[in-house]
Amino acid sequence: MDPAIGFWEFVRLCLQTATQTTWTQLKWDTDTLIYGAACLVVGYLIFSRVRGRKDAKIRASEDFYLILAPSIVLAVGLFLFNCVRSPLLVYRAEQEKVRQANARWKDVDDEKKAISAELERERDKSQPKLVGEINFYGVGTVPEFGSKTGIVVSATISNLGAPTIAKVWTLLVILPDGRQMTPLREMIPKTIVFYTHRGPRRFYQQDALYNKTLTPIPTGGAESGILLFVAPAGTTTQDIFQPGTKIVLGFYDVANKPYSCSHTSTGVQSEFQYVPGTRPPN
Numbered sequence: 140m141d142p143a144i145g146f147w148e149f150v151r152l153c154l155q156t157a158t159q160t161t162w163t164q165l166k167w168d169t170d171t172l173i174y175g176a177a178c179l180v181v182g183y184l185i186f187s188r189v190r191g192r193k194d195a196k197i198r199a200s201e202d203f204y205l206i207l208a209p210s211i212v213l214a215v216g217l218f219l220f221n222c223v224r225s226p227l228l229v230y231r232a233e234q235e236k237v238r239q240a241n242a243r244w245k246d247v248d249d250e251k252k253a254i255s256a257e258l259e260r261e262r263d264k265s266q267p268k269l270v271g272e273i274n275f276y277g278v279g280t281v282p283e284f285g286s287k288t289g290i291v292v293s294a295t296i297s298n299l300g301a302p303t304i305a306k307v308w309t310l311l312v313i314l315p316d317g318r319q320m321t322p323l324r325e326m327i328p329k330t331i332v333f334y335t336h337r338g339p340r341r342f343y344q345q346d347a348l349y350n351k352t353l354t355p356i357p358t359g360g361a362e363s364g365i366l367l368f369v370a371p372a373g374t375t376t377q378d379i380f381q382p383g384t385k386i387v388l389g390f391y392d393v394a395n396k397p398y399s400c401s402h403t404s405t406g407v408q409s410e411f412q413y414v415p416g417t418r419p420p421n
Contacts, residue, residue: 153225160221160228161214267392268300269356271400274363274414276386278376279335281367283328288370290322290379291333293414294348294388294400295363298356303392305352310368315383322368324349331367333420336376340411340420342367355393363416382406 221228274293281289290312296305312320327347333340344350348364356362366388370379378384384404391397413419 149229152229153222156228156232157218157221157225160225161218263300264358266300267298267303267394267396269303269305269390269392269398270297270299271295271388271390271398272297273386273388273400273402275412276402277333277335277340277411278370278379279333279340281331281333283331284325284369287372288374288376288379289325289333290368290370290386291342291411292366292368292386292388293363293412293417294366295361295414295416296348296352296356296390297361298358300358302355302357303394304355305362305390305392305398306349307389307391308349308366309389310366311387311389312370312379313385313387314378315381320371320374322370325367325369327365327367337410342420343418346417352390361416363414365417380404380406 272295274295276290276292278288278290280286290310292310308324310322310324312322314320327342327344329344331342331344333342342365346364348362348366351362351364379386382405385401386404387399387401389397389399411420
């Protein structure tokens, strides 16, 4: 109901509601009232004509009113009763309008959300959507790097969107005390030997992830490979593998949209694992 409605407008609305409710309860409509009134008048006239005498006309009138009176009393009684309860009826009617309006708004909102979700799905299909995962990483030395500490990272890049390449690989190392370092990425030669506390491990250029992902990764596809980085001078294995150290691998798709994945060290350097799609370290 309009919150600015006036008193007399409210009274009119209550009377209108009471009248409509009474008619509905009596099963009256306009045609029924017209036909009923016409039949009563015609019946009264015929009855009076047939009787003919004055006293008979009086009796006919009395019979007519006695027949009509109960209906009038019932109708008036129902109308007065409905007048008393009309504010409640008006309130219920307005509440029903509000409920229906809310239901329509909910339907519209649900339809809008469904359309938005469908558009989002279609947009996702037309846009790259890369997901990175660090399989393992190791810290050691590479003779070619001299005394600098090397970091080898094995990662898998999956594509849930449109085909795309992955490029511009970076590594960020965040130490537990908040210090950060950015190791430099190195090209992987045909074969490279990586020395850790577990002994030497051999990696191969054919597994270089930066080369594999220059060919677009198809929708639903993935590429696994390795990356090699060199930490700043003075960085030790203990610095990078202390508990709480976090390494963040960053990369970009063909539209230069950035992505990243990370791994937090537990303080234990596990054995290098075999990752499907790459040659096992040996």
